Amino acid sequence: MLRNQLAEIACFVEVAHRLSFAQAAVRLGMHVSGVSRAVAALESRLGVRLLQRTTRQVGLTEAGRAHLARCEAVLAEIAEAEAAASATGGALRGRLRASIPSGLGLAHLTPRLGEFLAAHPELELDLHLSNRNVDLVEEAFDVAIRVGELRDSRLVARRLGDSRRILVASAAYLAAAGRPRRPADLDRHACLVLDVGAIAERWELERRGHGETVRVRARVRSNNALALLDACRVGVGIALLPQFAVADDLAAGRLVRVLDAWAAMEQGIFAIYPGNRFIPAKVRAFVEFVETCVRGVGAGARPRARASRR
Missing domain, CATH: 3.40.190.10 (Periplasmic binding protein-like II)
Structure with a gap:
């Protein structure tokens, strides 16, 4: 009996979190009808409606909101006990x-x-x-x-x-295109733009607490830092990339810092x-x-x- 009650609670919590019987069923690895029966059984046993159901949406009743917090606490206690036992046993499964x-x-x-x-x-x-x-x-x-x-x-x-993006380029690119001396010079260079943030071509740099924003021209734009790293290595342009992605290339001399007093804000x-x-x-x-x-x-x-x- 206790096992059935815990199953009913688990079904109710998943439906309450997602406000969807179908999504809860996917998460639990059950059929939708099974989740629906479990929640109905819980409501019948408690004598109160926990969820408002319409053809288009599912919502919590006032009683459902109050009971959800208690059910979450029960499941958390069980999970904590199992996690502690698992840690003691040493094997993660x-x-x-x-x-x-x-x-x-x-x-x-x-x-x-x-x-x-x-x-x-x-x-x-x-x-x-x-x-x-x-x-x-x-x-x-x-x-x-x-x-x-x-x-x-x-x-x-x-x-x-912590992570910080820095400006890098190949020595070959800088020999051909020249080395920028200040952030404003970047708008005259081919830039490799990592597609993050609202406006990826807007590079926000700082030096000793002073910030400067530059709008650059994207010669190559990608959401993959390693793709831009490859392009940077072969001399396509200047990139603003995470230091964790370029550290090995800097150490090996394949890339060099550009405007090395400047970097993006720490993240x-x-x-x-x-x-x-x-x-x-x-x-x-x-x-x-x-x-x-x-x-x-x-x-x-x-x-x-x-x-x-x-």
């Missing part, structure tokens, strides 16, 4: 669905992925490399790694490190989770692994004098 920015993932995560999988042989990793800001709740991701500003209040964030690297769920042990382990991978990726990326504004 099941599928972990994670979203990682492609440049960061390919440069720093995937080369070391074997370490994580070897440490957790019973864990299945569903890894999505994309610069798209996925909806963790709607798309059923356990965790996502993001660089930059966070705006979704439904999410819980943990800062893992955070965050792990984010849905705010209404307990964080399972497998997610915590993965985030800790990512943190070791990105530790120090922003080193050397700051301007010569540290900016006063974060």
Whole structure:
């Protein structure tokens, strides 16, 4: 009987979060009719309607909103107990669905992925490399790694490190096109534009707390930092790229800094989770692994004098 009650609670919570029986059924791996019967059984046992249903939408009643908080607390307690037991047992199991920015993932995560999988042989990793800001709740991701500003209040964030974009070019390009001496000179150069932000061609730079905005001409525009890195290496133009993507090329002399006193504002690297769920042990382990991978990726990326504004 208790097992059935917990199943009913789980179904109600998923429907309440998504306001959709169909989406809840996908998340739970059930048929829609099964989810509907479970919620109806819960309402019948409580003697109160928790959800308002119409042909077009689902909504919470006043009683449903109050009961949702209690049900979430119950499920969180169960998840916490299971996570603690799993951590004690040492083996992480099941599928972990994670979203990682492609440049960061390919440069720093995937080369070391074997370490994580070897440490957790019973864990299945569903890894999505994309610069798209996925909806963790709607798309059923356990965790996502993001660089930059966070705006979704439904999410819980943990800062893992820092990132800063810097200006780079090949020596061959600079020999042919000349070296810019100030940010305003960039509008006369071929620029390789990373497609992030509202206006990707607007580069906001800072030096010793002083900011300057330049509108550049995009010779190449891409949402993939590593694609722009390849173009930069062969002398196509000047790029404003994350330091974690260009560090090896700078060290090897394949690229050089441009306007090296200037850089974009520092951004955070965050792990984010849905705010209404307990964080399972497998997610915590993965985030800790990512943190070791990105530790120090922003080193050397700051301007010569540290900016006063974060």
